[in-house]
Amino acid sequence: MAKLSKKAQEILKAVEEMSVLELNELVKALEEKFGVTAAVPVASVSAVAPGETPAAEAGVAGAGEKATFDVILVAAGENKIAAIKAVREINQNLGLKEAKELVESAPKPVLEGAKKEDAEEAKKKLEAAGAKVELK
Template sequence: EYGIEPAAAAVAVAGPAAGGAAAAAEEKTEFDVVLTEAGANKLKVVKAVKEACGLGLKDAKDLVDGAPSTIKEGVAKAEAENLKKLIEAEGAKVELK
């Protein structure tokens, strides 16, 4: 009666929703720094985690021993990348999520 086709409306709604989701994924501003593997030299990794996160020795050791574990949550991209470089320099494997 009004010349509106329901199928065309569904396609129009689906398009922007998918585009919005892709844009949100590209604009991620907060990251979690996750220690995936401590590596061969755990002591240096524990010290790096302790200094970078302001943790006590026991807390830092527990984090490293419990890998994979989240070291810091919700940090800015620059800080997350800096922390990753610092800990990877001691032989550990780190991911940003």
């Protein structure tokens, strides 16, 4: 790795310690602030086998193990308000209106491209709120 300034090293260290949810917030804030996108060009994705992520192709995950997961809200359950609160806790970029619309239009993804631990944590929060959830 190239030699970094002290400030760059501090930023790198802070990023290393962030959860997937926090990184997602940071990426969205950077995209908005600087008018850029962190989307992967479509041409580079086509080189990956169907059902595999680029990280899995690079050997980040174990053989046959998914590297990232999507948390899908299948149904809100009896207590829609608790489900909305859980969705907002998981995805802090959503306002009340957006979270309500997401819950009411289930099945919908709540969290995409998350590490296994973060996806399972989000699933537990939603299930505790009475929602039906899938990990894909």
